Structures are given as C-alpha cells and as structure tokens.
Amino acid sequence: MTDAMFAAPGQFYRGNLHTHSTRSDGVLEPVEVCRRYAAEGYDFMALTDHLIGLYNYPITDTTPYRVPGFTTILGAELHSGAMQNGELWHILAVGLPADFDPPVVPDFHPTDGQESGPALAARAREAGAYVAIAHPEWSGLSLADARSLEHADAVEVYNHGCAVGADRPHGFYILDRLLEDGRAMTLCATDDAHFTEPDHFGGWVMVKAVENDPDALVAALKAGHSYSSTGPDFRGIHWEEDQVIIESSAVTSVIVQGKGAAATAVHGDSMTRTHVPLQRFSQCDWLRVTVVDRAGRRAWSNPIRR
Numbered sequence: 059m060t061d062a063m064f065a066a067p068g069q070f071y072r073g074n075l076h077t078h079s080t081r082s083d084g085v086l087e088p089v090e091v092c093r094r095y096a097a098e099g100y101d102f103m104a105l106t107d108h109l110i111g112l113y114n115y116p117i118t119d120t121t122p123y124r125v126p127g128f129t130t131i132l133g134a135e136l137h138s139g140a141m142q143n144g145e146l147w148h149i150l151a152v153g154l155p156a157d158f159d160p161p162v163v164p165d166f167h168p169t170d171g172q173e174s175g176p177a178l179a180a181r182a183r184e185a186g187a188y189v190a191i192a193h194p195e196w197s198g199l200s201l202a203d204a205r206s207l208e209h210a211d212a213v214e215v216y217n218h219g220c221a222v223g224a225d226r227p228h229g230f231y232i233l234d235r236l237l238e239d240g241r242a243m244t245l246c247a248t249d250d251a252h253f254t255e256p257d258h259f260g261g262w263v264m265v266k267a268v269e270n271d272p273d274a275l276v277a278a279l280k281a282g283h284s285y286s287s288t289g290p291d292f293r294g295i296h297w298e299e300d301q302v303i304i305e306s307s308a309v310t311s312v313i314v315q316g317k318g319a320a321a322t323a324v325h326g327d328s329m330t331r332t333h334v335p336l337q338r339f340s341q342c343d344w345l346r347v348t349v350v351d352r353a354g355r356r357a358w359s360n361p362i363r364r
C-alpha cells in the first residue's frame with residue numbers, strides 16, 4: 059500500500075511554518091523575512107509573530123509579499139494561560155483568519171483568569187487553523203500538558219531555533235506518547251526563525267498539495283500529506299504486510315519507530331530504496347519513519363495507523 063501522502067494528487071511544496079519579524083521579537087521586517095525565504099527556494103512560509111499585547115496582538119499581513127512561485131499563510135504563535143511549570147503556553151497556529159479574536163495576554167507572563175492554552179487552541183482550530191504544540195522540549199511541556207491540549211493537529215518535533223539557541227529542539231517524546239493514547243497527530247519541523255542567530259533555513263515541511271495556495275496547503279497539512287526535514291527527501295513509502303519500502307534521497311540510515319521501545323534500523327551507504335522488516339511491530343497500531351543522511355541530517359514521515 060502506497061502511503062496516502064504519495065497517493066494523493068499534487069506536488070510537494072517546501073515551507074517554513076514558524077517565523078518571527080519586527081512585528082514581535084524578530085529583527086527583520088516582514089518584507090525582508092519573506093524575501094529571504096523566497097530567495098532560498100522556499101515555496102511558502104507562515105509568519106507567526108507572538109500574539110500578545112506587548113506587540114499589539116499582531117497577525118502580520120504578509121499578503122503583499124506573495125510573488126509568483128512563493129506564497130504566504132497567515133498565522134501567529136498563540137499564548138495564554140500557564141503550563142504545569144507555571145510558564146506561558148506556546149501554540150503554533152497556521153492558517154489563522156486576520157480577524158481572529160486575541161486572548162487578553164499583556165506579555166510573556168501568564169496572569170490569573172486568562173483563557174487556557176487548550177481553550178485558545180480549540181478556538182484557533184475552530185477558526186480553521188492548523189495547530190501545533192510548539193517546541194515541547196524547550197518549553198518544559200509535561201505529558202499532562204500535552205494531553206490537555208486536545209485540539210492540536212501536530213507536535214513540532216524539531217525546532218531549529220531551539221536547536222541553535224538552547225540545544226532543546228525535539229518533541230518526539232510527547233508525540234509518541236500521544237500516539238500511544240490513540241490521538242491522531244502529525245508532526246512538523248520548523249525554523250522558529252527570529253534572525254537573531256543562525257536560526258533559519260534549518261527545519262522545514264514538504265507539503266503535498268494540489269496547488270501552492272494557502273488554503274490548499276493548510277488542508278494538506280491537516281490531512282497529514284506532509285513530511286518534515288532538515289535535509290533528506292522522501293520519494294516514496296510503500297507499506298506491506300511484513301516490510302516497508304522507503305524511497306529517498308541518498309541516506310545512510312532508515313529507522314522505523316512504533317509503540318514503546320519498538321524500533322528497527324537499517325544502515326548502509328547511499329541508500330535510495332530501503333527495505334525495513336516490520337516483524338518487531340506486531341503489537342503496534344502506529345508507525346513512523348526517520349531517514350538520516352551522511353551529514354546527520356534527518357527527515358521524518360508522519361505517523362501512519364494500521
């Protein structure tokens with residue numbers, strides 16, 4: 059069975075879902091952020107400034123910076139209420155309407171009586187946004203926090219800014235536990251670029267969509283028709299009863315992960331079509347795939363259910 063993403067019509071578009079500008083705490087004007095992503099060969103990006111009072115609740119209008127071959131999706135990084143550790147929630151919302159009603163959040167400190175993070179995420183999703191749990195490792199997000207956020211499409215499993223600035227880039231621990239709970243979740247890699255340090259062009263999504271259009275891209279993300287990468291590409295994923303066949307750019311490892319400790323890795327040189335046996339996964343109702351290239355860069359498939 060060919061993976062649903064590869065069976066879907068359309069083509070792959072490369073994009074960054076998490077970025078900041080001078081409308082919040084980034085150092086480049088929105089026009090220059092968009093110019094740089096277009097210049098670097100991206101097909102789309104979402105400018106997701108911090109939606110708090112300190113910055114006058116920006117949902118930055120990037121529509122003037124769309125050019126042929128490059129589009130933008132409106133979005134924001136949402137904040138409201140405290141996580142278990144007492145710090146403010148960070149929630150990524152891509153595909154947010156420009157008139158989305160912001161919560162009352164003066165600054166980066168939670169205050170009593172604020173809308174909760176989970177309630178805010180639910181509103182954003184109701185408004186049509188693709189919602190991701192942002193940088194769980196950097197936030198110190200607990201599993202209880204993640205379970206309370208019932209209205210999320212994805213977990214940000216790699217955040218390049220958090221890699222460069224904190225060496226806390228990942229979200230796989232949280233994602234895999236939510237999958238074990240039976241949640242239908244996907245994953246994303248992002249930059250979270252502020253351009254304050256080398257925090258850009260390091261993590262992206264490849265979205266299979268019928269056109270490079272904001273609505274089509276958000277719909278494809280919500281359908282799980284994407285993979286995430288820091289370098290390599292998936293070219294095909296074929297699920298069979300006892301093995302999965304992974305077609306990719308040249309990689310040195312292909313790793314399948316499932317419930318609990320279940321994992322199987324195949325290593326080699328310049329592999330582009332790799333058979334991974336699935337015997338280890340008889341008790342697993344979800345699986346996902348990682349490929350690793352010679353430079354240690356990775357790409358991650360979305361989880362599949364079976």
Ligand SMILES: [Zn+2]
Pocket residue numbers: 135148192193
């Ligand atoms: Zn954040």
Ligand SMILES: [Zn+2]
Pocket residue numbers: 076077078135250
């Ligand atoms: Zn951010």
